[in-house]
Each structure stands twice: as C-alpha cells, then as structure tokens.
Amino acid sequence: MASMRDIKNRIENVSSTEQLIKAMDTIASTKLHKARLQLNGVRPMYNGLKEQVEEIGEREDALNHAFYEEREVKNSLYVVMTSNQGYVGSYNSAVLNAALEHMDDGREEKILSIGTKALSYFRKREKNIVRKITDVADSHVYYGSQEIAQWITNQYLTEEVDEVYIVYSKFVNVLTHEPKVEKILPIKSNFTYLGYESDREYEPSISSVIDHLVPLYLHMNIFRAFSEAHTSEQSARMVNMDSAGKNASELIRELTLSYNRQRQGAITQELSEIVGGTNFD
Template sequence: MAGAGMKDIKRRIKSVESTMQITKAMELVSSSKLRRAKEKVEKSRPYFNILQETIQKILDNTKSLKSAYTQEREVKHSLYIVIAGDRGLAGGYNANIIKASLAEMEGKNPKIIPIGRKASEYFGKRGYDVAEDYLNVAESLDFIDAALITSLADELYRKGQVDEVYVCYTEFVSALTQTPKIMKLLPLQLQANPADIISSLEFEPSPEEVFDKIIPRYLEGIVYSTIVDAFASEQGARRTAMESASDNASDMIDSLSLLYNRARQASITQEITEIVGGAEAIK
C-alpha cells in the first residue's frame, strides 16, 4: 500500500519537474524578447519626438489652424484600437487591457481594430463591430505595419464613419509593473503655446497642408510606439508569471519530496517491523 503511494508521489514529482522546465524556458524567452522590445522603444523615440516638436511649432505659429484632425464633432461612433497579446500565460495582462477598454467603451457605439489574437477572439466572439484585426504583428512590428493600421483608422475618421479614435494599450513601467492606458488620438488635443511663437517661421505651401501631411506620420509613430510598449509589457508580465510559476513548482517539489521521504521511512519501518515480527515467530 505504501509502495503504491510512493510511486504516485514520485510520478507527481517528475510531472512538476517537467512543468518547471517549461516555465523556466518561457521565463528566459520572455526576458530576451523584453530586452529587444525595450531597445525598439528607445530607437523609435527620436523620430516620434521630432514629429511632435514640428506639430507643436505649427500650432504655436498659426493663429487659426483649420484641419479635420483638430475639429471637434458630435460623437456618434467611436473607434478603438485595442492592443492585447497573441498568447496567454501572461498573468492578468490580456484581461486587464480588455477590462479597461470595455470601461471606456461603455455607453458608446464602438468600432474595434483589435491587435493581437486575444483581443480579436474576445471582441469577435461577442459580436462587436470589428473593422479589421491584426494578428501576430507585435513581435516583428515595423513602420509598414503601423502605417497600415493607422491608414485604416485615418480613413474611417476622414470619411466620417467614426468621430473619435482611441488607442488602448498597456504602458511598460518596469518588468514588474504594467499599466493599462487609454489615449485619444483623434481629434487632436494639442494646445498652442504663445510663449514659443517664432514670427519669422513660414510653412510652404501652407501651415494647414503641412499639418495634414505630418499628422498621419505622427499617428503612425504613436501606434508604433504603443504596440512596442504593449509588447514589452506582455513580455514583462509573462516573465513575472513564469517566474512565479517556477517558484511555486519548486515549492511543490520540496513539499512532495518531503512527503515521499516520509512515506519511504514509513515503508522501511513497516518492513523492519515485519522482519522482526517474523524472526520472533520463528523463535
């Protein structure tokens, strides 16, 4: 009876050890991907900052800028670009961003552009109006992917099919902390700063045309950076989840090993007792 119990415990220990090997491997992979994602964020920032400075200069040096990108409308339809992961096993990463997105959409008539398999599955299965989904783009993201996503949002906005555009993503704070964020993309909410006006600054052919040409590039930069930020957050969350799972597996192995040793000692004690009892019976 004790032997059968020991076999079960030993089989369980081997099973947990196999699981721990997988979680350790996933933790290492996530750490590597996280490092590359952080490098991508750092490389994209100078481009994004220059675009933002140029837009601000146009606003600061134009008295009455008229653009479809800044005009407030009556909101009838809203577009949400929701960035989640393509895989699970990342703690509460996917659930948290979807929960934050749903809270922002409440009471509105939303159209969705899901990025990532988890977002696509969630909104697709629940009958939401999905404009187009993008799967498996975050890990190998380049500016062409960001341009395709942005051009769809831009087209829907300029045609009047949506009246405002938001991006829902997870901000990477650290490997241990990731925060769901909702950012309004359109209409733009930039404010002019009169103190920075440069009277000699001119834009050709006109400030409006330069502004309308730059804004799509600016939006591409935002979409690109938010996807990269979200991917870094996903890897950080997965790394933390796999590290926790590995620690739990190690604790479980220690507990099972102690249980196995106790069962083994009990088995040995029983065998000794049986031998001594048999010897006494022979006498």
C-alpha cells in the same frame, strides 16, 4: 494517501513542467530585452513628432484642418492592443477592462482588435469589430503600424469615424505597466503649457505641412503603442513565469518530502516485520 509511485510520477510531471516554465521564462527575458531596445528607440522620435503636431495645433490657421477640427461625434474607433498568447497574468484583462469602461457612455463604437485576446473578448460581448489583426510578427511591426495608421487615417478623413482612441498597456518598468486609453484623432494640442507660442513659418503652407507630418506622427504613434504593449507583454510573461517556476520548485520540494517520509516509513515497517519474524531459539 497517495502511494509512493503516484508521488514519484507527480514529481516527474512537475519537474517536466518546471523545465518548460524555465524555457518560457528565458524566451520572455530575451524578447523583453529586444522590446525595450525598440521602445527606447521609438519614444524620442514619437515625443518629437508629438511636440511638433501639438505646436502646429496652437495656430488658428491649423484648427480648421481635418486632423485638428472638432466635429460632432457619431462613431468612435477604438484600436485595442492585446496579446495572442496567455501566461501574462492580468495584462490583457487590464487593457480590455479599460477599453470597455471607456466605451460605456452611449457612443456608437467601432473596434479594431489587435491580438486574439481582444478579438475573443469583444466577440463574446457582441461588440462592433470592423477589423481584426492577429498575425503581426515582431519583424513586421514597423510596416504593419504604417498600414494600420493609413487605414485609420482613411477611416477618419472619409468620416466613417469621427474620433479615434488607442488602447494599450504602457511600459513603466518590469513590474509595472499601466493600461492607457488615448485619443489620437482629432489631435488636441497640449502645447500651451510650455509658456510660449511659436512664430515658426511653414512652407509651402501650414496645410501642406500638416498633410505630410500628421500621417508620419500617426505611424510613429501606432508603432510606439505597439512597442509599449509588446514590452509590457513580455515583462508580464517573464514575471508570471518566474512566479510559476518558484511555485513548481516549492511543490517539488513538498512532494519530495512526502515521498521520503513514506519511503522511510516503508523501510521502518519492513525492518520491524523482519525483526518481529526473527526466531532466536
């Protein structure tokens, strides 16, 4: 049985850890609030652009454009988004498992790993990492997304890769985020479900419109995925820290009870020794 001093030291250590957990919980909560505002701002813009590029994809004169044309797949590029830090529960493992499962179909894959967790995961499995990004600050996500979108576009148009997938965690609510594997190039139209075909005219030409619209769409797609992933990460960290805080509080309660029992036992024993040693003659 641990001594009273050992129990007291452990209570102090757990209490110190509990304070650290509370601080991390507060930070995650603040970051989550900011991330949700950013996500709510980018989602409408992304959805509008997605509708436009898919509407264009319904036109026969757009199907031969490089961004829409299906070609034989020799190399697939996966853009995998994970966190740089831990304490996020199953957030990273869910995304990485989804990516790995999707890759297992015989294609030659290239990987753009975003976040240290993706980098270490794919390195251990000796996957073909063609580029790694581990230092995108929150304030640089917008322009960082633009640079990544330009790099992806160049890889695709020069036929270094024949299709591009993005793997990230979609934010649903504070308790739910879903791993997603989405094909972003070539663009596949899902616009027909709206039940009509557009007769919109494009000037100076539909090819020119595509050349300018699709890069913006890809930029917003990457930025939106970053926002989804970042919001999911902070949500997972906040929930994880909240759970850890409750566990720490429960452990402190149990240790305090154990300390008080031993203290009471020691006092009782001391009183018994005093009474037993008293001479009433």
